[in-house]
């Protein structure tokens with residue numbers, strides 16, 4: 001039952017240099033931000049509300065780390081080295097978004113972001129506890145890493161669309177969004193390379209990954225969010241003709257991954273309000 | 274004493290060594306018994322991400338301050354591993370992702386606190402189990418801090434470059450101590466039940482940092498190398514004194530006990546390093 005993921009030799013063909021990524025991690029961004037313009041002009045409510053959602057998603061790395069580390073993913077030292085720096089970079093992205101939100105003082109006027117969760121059967125799996133996750137993921141074995149990196153990739157594609165939308169609603173945010181997307185570019189590259197390689201190598205990885213993608217509420221971390229905020233996210237990012245086009249693009253990208261042909265359209269349909 | 278999380282996160286950085294002359298290790302290499310200890314410490318640092326997951330199984334990671342600390346702490350420890358592996362590399366010892374992965378596969382890493390959770394079972398419901406994690410983490414960080422200072426003192430005269438690097442690492446360990454101890458103190462003070470469980474957990478299950486991921490011979494080597502003799506014993510008692518000042522942990526001497534159990538004593542021996550100590 002040896003699989004490619006159980007070998008201990010680093011894949012020779014990987015181009016992403018995790019050590020280089022770790023060495024050149026991007027931290028603290030507040031100094032590069034022009035916070036004064038947000039202090040003076042504030043932010044319109046939709047932009048501020050989307051900004052708040054994105055800040056909270058970027059902030060939720062420790063919850064995501066927990067879900068990954070209770071599985072065999074924690075054994076893959078190259079992946080954990082990546083995640084260590086990834087969590088650090090996302091912490092500072094959240095901090096940058098928080099600085100903008102704070103400067104704009106727009107948060108006070110937003111609807112409360114507490115409320116009931118969505119109660120659908122398909123999401124029960126995603127919301128279940130650490131223990132059950134660990135047990136089922138242990139049956140999945142090392143191939144679960146493929147599911148985690150592919151989910152990470154799909155999540156990046158979805159949040160990318162949200163950031164583009166954010167810059168579209170508020171011109172003043174375009175340089176902030178540019179900074180964020182530049183940092184996230186390396187996250188996408190890592191996840192994409194890992195996903196393509198791992199899915200390409202193993203039918204079991206493809207099977208587990210399909211299940212994972214279909215059982216996830218998007219973007220990752222949404223299950224913990226109130227239903228109202230999620231509906232807002234779907235409406236603002238994937239509503240309208242332009243939004244549907246974005247969703248279609250993401251669905252196509254997912255479908256193009258090895259073994260994910262049937263998955264893309266399902267996720268696309270779930271993104272569109 | 275409050276812990277300033279904003280200040281900590283903003284100051285958090287990868288430990289640096291580019292200004293240190295590592296060529297010195299080629300001119301004047303470290304002796305084998307020191308390399309053996311460094312290899313152990315390097316493994317411990319790299320495994321922090323595995324310890325992180327134990328911590329994250331408590332709901333405390335939803336507290337922003339804890340999430341922020343864990344993010345920075347995990348990365349700082351990763352870089353301690355990188356720094357030590359750079360030293361080892363200059364001695365022809367290669368620690369890479371494949372080697373670490375092989376080790377983790379072999380280990381079948383378990384939550385260190387699993388046995389405690391099992392022995393208390395449903396009695397843990399409603400308990401702030403993070404209090405136990407924090408006390409445990411504080412004991413580990415005090416130990417790490419003492420270990421780096423001790424190694425720097427032992428090797429400082431012959432290997433000032435190593436001593437400087439170890440001091441930089443120890444400086445970060447001091448901040449880790451401050452966080453864990455502050456958290457442990459507050460959380461233990463709030464709950465009698467948490468104090469009882471933390472005391473039981475540390476007394477029954479605590480072992481030197483790394484003892485769950487290394488062979489017993491390696492643990493004995495490192496502990497003997499660093500803490501055998503009167504100087505070492507003084508340091509170890511210092512760690513125990515810190516732990517014993519946490520609420521509910523009065524009178525514990527877990528570090529000293531763990532050394533005694535491995536035959537490491539306060540007796541000063543002739544400075545004959547290596548196998549002699551390990552065989553004790």
Ligand SMILES: [Fe+2]
Pocket residue numbers: 318349350353417442446
């Ligand atoms: Fe460390």
Ligand SMILES: [Fe+2]
Pocket residue numbers: 350414417445446449
């Ligand atoms: Fe530490």
